[in-house]
Amino acid sequence: MKKYVIIVAGGKGLRMGGEIPKQFIPVKGKPVLMRTLEAFYAYDNQIELIVVLPVAQQDYWKQLCVQYGFTLPHRIADGGETRFHSVRNGLRLVDGEGIVGVHDGVRPFVSQEVIASCYDMAALKHAVIPVIDVVETVRHIVSAEDSETVPRDCYKLVQTPQVFTTEVLKRAYAQEYIPAFTDDASVVEALGLPVYLVAGNRENIKLTTPFDLKVAEVLI
Ligand SMILES: Nc1ccn([C@@H]2O[C@H](COP(=O)(O)OP(=O)(O)OP(=O)(O)O)[C@@H](O)[C@H]2O)c(=O)n1
Numbered sequence: 445m446k447k448y449v450i451i452v453a454g455g456k457g458l459r460m461g462g463e464i465p466k467q468f469i470p471v472k473g474k475p476v477l478m479r480t481l482e483a484f485y486a487y488d489n490q491i492e493l494i495v496v497l498p499v500a501q502q503d504y505w506k507q508l509c510v511q512y513g514f515t516l517p518h519r520i521a522d523g524g525e526t527r528f529h530s531v532r533n534g535l536r537l538v539d540g541e542g543i544v545g546v547h548d549g550v551r552p553f554v555s556q557e558v559i560a561s562c563y564d565m566a567a568l569k570h571a572v573i574p575v576i577d578v579v580e581t582v583r584h585i586v587s588a589e590d591s592e593t594v595p596r597d598c599y600k601l602v603q604t605p606q607v608f609t610t611e612v613l614k615r616a617y618a619q620e621y622i623p624a625f626t627d628d629a630s631v632v633e634a635l636g637l638p639v640y641l642v643a644g645n646r647e648n649i650k651l652t653t654p655f656d657l658k659v660a661e662v663l664i
């Protein structure tokens with residue numbers, strides 16, 4: 445079955461701050477986004493790579509590709525107002541039937557095992573996401589004076605790639621946007637469909653703050 449991945453890199457990176465958008469920051473000498481694309485190409489060199497970037501950054505990305513000799517074939521879609529809108533723009537370039545993953549451009553440390561298990565299970569279950577255990581105690585906060593410990597086994601941390609049959613993801617993204625759509629699973633669930641969980645890898649962090657960049661330098 446044909447495979448696609450939509451790599452979303454259309455955000456503003458406000459929590460990271462800095463001069464360069466976080467997806468272009470070099471980690472051990474190579475921009476994060478290139479490392480992310482390479483992870484999917486290493487999994488399957490026939491996978492169709494779709495990169496979502498703000499219109500204003502697309503020329504810069506093309507320059508970086510020349511500068512770094514980056515030649516993996518990929519198509520570019522325009523970033524949108526939210527992650528939801530960026531995914532929807534990327535999905536417009538998915539033209540056939542198959543399996544489509546959505547992955548954050550700023551998660552370069554996804555393992556080959558996790559990519560493979562998400563795509564393998566998606567063919568059977570239609571909607572699959574990787575999750576990891578919560579490793580600290582969790583409190584539910586009502587107010588500064590009113591909070592309580594909750595059972596952490598009832599919660600998981602959600603990663604990407606989130607992988608679906610193309611039919612399911614296209615139907616999901618035809619819905620109206622609501623702010624509760626923070627990932628692709630939440631969009632698919634709004635159709636009333638179940639989402640299947642597989643084990644993620646703990647290194648698959650989302651580079652969100654400057655602290656994460658320090659961790660990234662030691663993960664390579
Ligand atoms: N309009 C948007 C917003 C987010 N993303 C992408 O979704 C992923 C996860 O989002 P996050 O890490 O929260 O990125 P930003 O929205 O850029 O960060 P911030 O909230 O700090 O501005 C990132 O790869 C980001 O580029 C996107 O493609 N389009």
Ligand SMILES: C[C@](O)(CO)[C@H](O)COP(=O)(O)O
Nearest residue numbers: 548602603604626627628650
């Ligand atoms: C999609 C996601 O990476 C799953 O963990 C995450 O929700 C995106 O980050 P955001 O902070 O919600 O934009």
